Amino acid sequence: MGTSRQWTSLAKFIDTPRMADTASLSGGSLLLAWQLKDKTVLIIGGGDVASGRIESVLVADARVTLIAPSAGLHPLTKQFIEDYPDRITYHDRTFAGPSDLAGVDMVLTAIDDVDKSREICALAREHRIPINVADIPPSCDFYFGSQIRSGPLQIMISTNGQSPKLANLIRKQIERSIPDGAGEAVEKVGVLRSKLRERAPGVGGELGKRRMRWMIDVCTNWEMEDLALLDEDMMAKLLDDGWEKNRVPRLQEVGGAKRRSSTSTPKTANLWLSSAAAFVVGAACTVAVLLTGRR
Amino acid sequence: MGTSRQWTSLAKFIDTPRMADTASLSGGSLLLAWQLKDKTVLIIGGGDVASGRIESVLVADARVTLIAPSAGLHPLTKQFIEDYPDRITYHDRTFAGPSDLAGVDMVLTAIDDVDKSREICALAREHRIPINVADIPPSCDFYFGSQIRSGPLQIMISTNGQSPKLANLIRKQIERSIPDGAGEAVEKVGVLRSKLRERAPGVGGELGKRRMRWMIDVCTNWEMEDLALLDEDMMAKLLDDGWEKNRVPRLQEVGGAKRRSSTSTPKTANLWLSSAAAFVVGAACTVAVLLTGRR
Numbered sequence: 001m002g003t004s005r006q007w008t009s010l011a012k013f014i015d016t017p018r019m020a021d022t023a024s025l026s027g028g029s030l031l032l033a034w035q036l037k038d039k040t041v042l043i044i045g046g047g048d049v050a051s052g053r054i055e056s057v058l059v060a061d062a063r064v065t066l067i068a069p070s071a072g073l074h075p076l077t078k079q080f081i082e083d084y085p086d087r088i089t090y091h092d093r094t095f096a097g098p099s100d101l102a103g104v105d106m107v108l109t110a111i112d113d114v115d116k117s118r119e120i121c122a123l124a125r126e127h128r129i130p131i132n133v134a135d136i137p138p139s140c141d142f143y144f145g146s147q148i149r150s151g152p153l154q155i156m157i158s159t160n161g162q163s164p165k166l167a168n169l170i171r172k173q174i175e176r177s178i179p180d181g182a183g184e185a186v187e188k189v190g191v192l193r194s195k196l197r198e199r200a201p202g203v204g205g206e207l208g209k210r211r212m213r214w215m216i217d218v219c220t221n222w223e224m225e226d227l228a229l230l231d232e233d234m235m236a237k238l239l240d241d242g243w244e245k246n247r248v249p250r251l252q253e254v255g256g257a258k259r260r261s262s263t264s265t266p267k268t269a270n271l272w273l274s275s276a277a278a279f280v281v282g283a284a285c286t287v288a289v290l291l292t293g294r295r
Numbered sequence: 296m297g298t299s300r301q302w303t304s305l306a307k308f309i310d311t312p313r314m315a316d317t318a319s320l321s322g323g324s325l326l327l328a329w330q331l332k333d334k335t336v337l338i339i340g341g342g343d344v345a346s347g348r349i350e351s352v353l354v355a356d357a358r359v360t361l362i363a364p365s366a367g368l369h370p371l372t373k374q375f376i377e378d379y380p381d382r383i384t385y386h387d388r389t390f391a392g393p394s395d396l397a398g399v400d401m402v403l404t405a406i407d408d409v410d411k412s413r414e415i416c417a418l419a420r421e422h423r424i425p426i427n428v429a430d431i432p433p434s435c436d437f438y439f440g441s442q443i444r445s446g447p448l449q450i451m452i453s454t455n456g457q458s459p460k461l462a463n464l465i466r467k468q469i470e471r472s473i474p475d476g477a478g479e480a481v482e483k484v485g486v487l488r489s490k491l492r493e494r495a496p497g498v499g500g501e502l503g504k505r506r507m508r509w510m511i512d513v514c515t516n517w518e519m520e521d522l523a524l525l526d527e528d529m530m531a532k533l534l535d536d537g538w539e540k541n542r543v544p545r546l547q548e549v550g551g552a553k554r555r556s557s558t559s560t561p562k563t564a565n566l567w568l569s570s571a572a573a574f575v576v577g578a579a580c581t582v583a584v585l586l587t588g589r590r
Contacts, residue, residue, distance in 0.1 A: 282577025
């Protein structure tokens with residue numbers, strides 16, 4: 001794929017030669033997975049955009065301080081405040097000044113007041129706190145892209161501000177193409193890795209490399225929808241009969257069973273159906289021609 | 296798609312109802328598109344990982360200060376230093392102390408010395424400069440995911456550290472599924488938007504909404520591979536005969552022509568081929584059966 005422009009892969013595990021497409025090292029953003037566990041995010045505003053921000057930062061395990069007058073709260077924002085009293089500290093007022101920035105690790109504002117937004121941005125920059133101001137690009141240290149999530153699997157599509165609509169269309173395409181159970185597969189493999197580290201602990205060295213290679217073998221030998229089926233018992237068997245013996249057992253060997261619907265994909269099923277139909281039509285046409293020839 | 300877990304879409308343009316999958320608002324990261332245009336990124340280290348960091352930050356239009364002894368430079372790192380003397384300031388030495396952090400907006404270290412890495416991290420945190428230390432998660436304000444890029448279109452896959460291998464496999468799947476020319480489509484649509492803003496300037500209001508709706512119509516009515524074909528003349532016609540008349544002309548009306556290979560996708564071609572083959576086999580089998588019957 002790709003016509004005159006090559007896809008450039010910046011994979012963490014580099015297993016394909018990296019194309020130094022030096023003519024185009026420009027015009028993008030630095031895509032990052034920001035870590036907010038036990039960090040405090042200040043969200044200013046309570047409308048629709050703010051509710052989306054709350055959801056995103058809760059996913060990242062942050063503590064939220066929310067400042068917004070109760071009068072204008074979006075229903076989803078109200079729901080979050082009610083459902084997460086231990087994770088969201090809510091102040092029913094507007095932004096009060098520098099004291100609101102104490103102990104804050106990130107600021108997200110989503111309010112209509114442009115002057116207030118710029119004022120908050122200036123304060124955040126003074127305090128060297130990363131900030132995003134909805135709809136005012138120069139006041140943003142970072143942007144949000146179009147995103148999809150399934151458990152610990154998160155995918156972001158960014159067009160560097162060129163086309164939010166195309167980002168959205170591409171997101172839908174990606175949603176359709178990711179295998180069922182991908183998110184669960186990622187979660188289960190994460191658990192398996194932890195169990196393996198417990199069973200064979202130690203950082204780096206030969207053991208570390210062997211652990212990494214075995215995990216890679218499991219991920220390449222098993223279908224993603226089968227990885228999603230892993231439970232405690234299956235993982236134990238996988239380690240006993242697999243890791244301990246330096247091999248990768250099949251799903252059935254560790255007590256798993258394929259889902260009935262997964263024996264053929266819709267595409268191959270369609271191919272078989274249309275071929276079968278064409279075979280019958282070919283036979284029928286031949287008979288018809290021969291019968292016509294006899295008369 | 297999705298079995299027991301739903302895909303949650305956090306789209307910038309929210310056109311599908313957002314599922315508040317409140318049971319799982321945890322265990323992820325905050326995916327961001329960090330803006331580095333005219334910012335300075337300090338990269339410490341010159342090996343393979345460092346060369347990947349250099350590439351990523353150059354894509355984001357950053358200025359790079361690189362600190363690494365020349366003795367251990369990876370070939371790609373050397374190539375970047377040679378090719379971008381105006382964008383990379385190179386210091387042939389090791390990290391010297393706090394003075395190296397002056398004027399720096401982000402720090403990325405990729406060195407083997409664990410103690411040195413921790414020391415640099417402590418300094419960066421003191422100066423409130425975001426930092427990533429390769430392979431030492433607690434010293435990271437953010438992680439890098441598995442990424443693909445085509446021009447201004449960038450896609451990141453994050454597993455929140457659960458499985459780099461699965462992130463890689465999913466990345467390859469996404470690469471196969473994104474239409475040809477998607478990156479160019481995004482770039483061309485970005486240019487078209489700028490031209491439209493010049494032609495009908497003004498922030499927000501009715502005009503702003505009308506511009507947004509027309510751009511959405513163009514993106515939904517045209518195939519992505521056709522958007523990729525837009526040139527200056529076609530864009531002018533698209534605005535004259537489209538925007539000015541509140542409609543969206545087809546590709547041919549603005550002087551474009553579909554690429555010959557795009558009339559049928561490989562999937563439909565396969566379907567036709569296999570059906571034709573099955574038809575012939577059906578006819579041949581019928582003839583064979585009838586001939587055998589005659590003897």
